[in-house]
Amino acid sequence: MDKISLIKLEKLIPNDFLNQIQYIHSQLLTQWILNWGSQPLKFSQKPAMVFSPHQDDETFGCGGMIARKREQEIPVVVTFLTDGRGSHGSDPHIQNKIIHIRKQESLNALEILGVKPSEIHFLDKLDGSLPDLNPEEKQQIINQISELLKLYQPGEIYVPHRKDCHKDHEATYHLVQEAITQSGIIVELLQYPIWVFWRAPLFILLKLKDIRAAYRLSITSVQEKKKRAIAAYPSQIQSLPRGFIKRFLHSEEIFFKS
Numbered sequence: 001m002d003k004i005s006l007i008k009l010e011k012l013i014p015n016d017f018l019n020q021i022q023y024i025h026s027q028l029l030t031q032w033i034l035n036w037g038s039q040p041l042k043f044s045q046k047p048a049m050v051f052s053p054h055q056d057d058e059t060f061g062c063g064g065m066i067a068r069k070r071e072q073e074i075p076v077v078v079t080f081l082t083d084g085r086g087s088h089g090s091d092p093h094i095q096n097k098i099i100h101i102r103k104q105e106s107l108n109a110l111e112i113l114g115v116k117p118s119e120i121h122f123l124d125k126l127d128g129s130l131p132d133l134n135p136e137e138k139q140q141i142i143n144q145i146s147e148l149l150k151l152y153q154p155g156e157i158y159v160p161h162r163k164d165c166h167k168d169h170e171a172t173y174h175l176v177q178e179a180i181t182q183s184g185i186i187v188e189l190l191q192y193p194i195w196v197f198w199r200a201p202l203f204i205l206l207k208l209k210d211i212r213a214a215y216r217l218s219i220t221s222v223q224e225k226k227k228r229a230i231a232a233y234p235s236q237i238q239s240l241p242r243g244f245i246k247r248f249l250h251s252e253e254i255f256f257k258s
Helices: 001-012 013-034 057-073 092-113 135-151 167-182 219-230 244-251
Strands: 048-052 076-082 118-127 156-160 190-194 216-217 252-257
Touching: 001 244, 013 216, 013 244, 013 252, 048 057, 048 135, 048 167, 057 076, 057 092, 057 156, 057 190, 057 216, 057 219, 057 244, 057 252, 076 092, 076 135, 092 118, 092 135, 135 167, 135 190, 156 167, 167 190, 219 244
Parallel strands: 048 076, 048 156, 076 118, 156 190
Antiparallel strands: 190 252, 216 252
């Protein structure tokens, strides 16, 4: 079953029932990876850059890593690729409000995690547009990312999983990959899953070879800080599926090495 078939299937199943199925699947897959399907990730002293398609993905996916590094004064730079306007529908008036709300929420969340406003960048591409950029727009954003990479010279880069079942997330992965090649820097790339456990049945989109690249990072010391940072996104929490957020409240974060 391909991704298009999965989307069609979702439309046929009542939301409440579908959410229950996705919640159970997400929890089982998460526990399996944490307990048996991953290796411990040694905490690194390398400076990091996090690329987030929307304002909240950075906190859900790697808020614990960010907080641990910042507590040790290790540089962390966060870059948001889109303006996040699409989370509350298509009404232009509401979208303009959401852009400002989500930007402020991201500043609040990252302040909790220890990231200074000067180390946060907004590229402000239209939410939902990343896979469909024309060649000129695509090269422009690759150039922007490449310049940031050359400026900060990170040792680690964090991006959404390449199979994350969200078009902006998957596009972010590929745009950053191209920018790394263009910049010529040598860096370790780690992928953080947001939607893939929720939407992708195991062995259909997520193969065993993908799972073999899984690592787990303990965030016990900063777990409460991450919870507070997640709570700093009220506009998003209220609209996310029931049970979705619970996966990100564990004492370990999951990453995949490329």
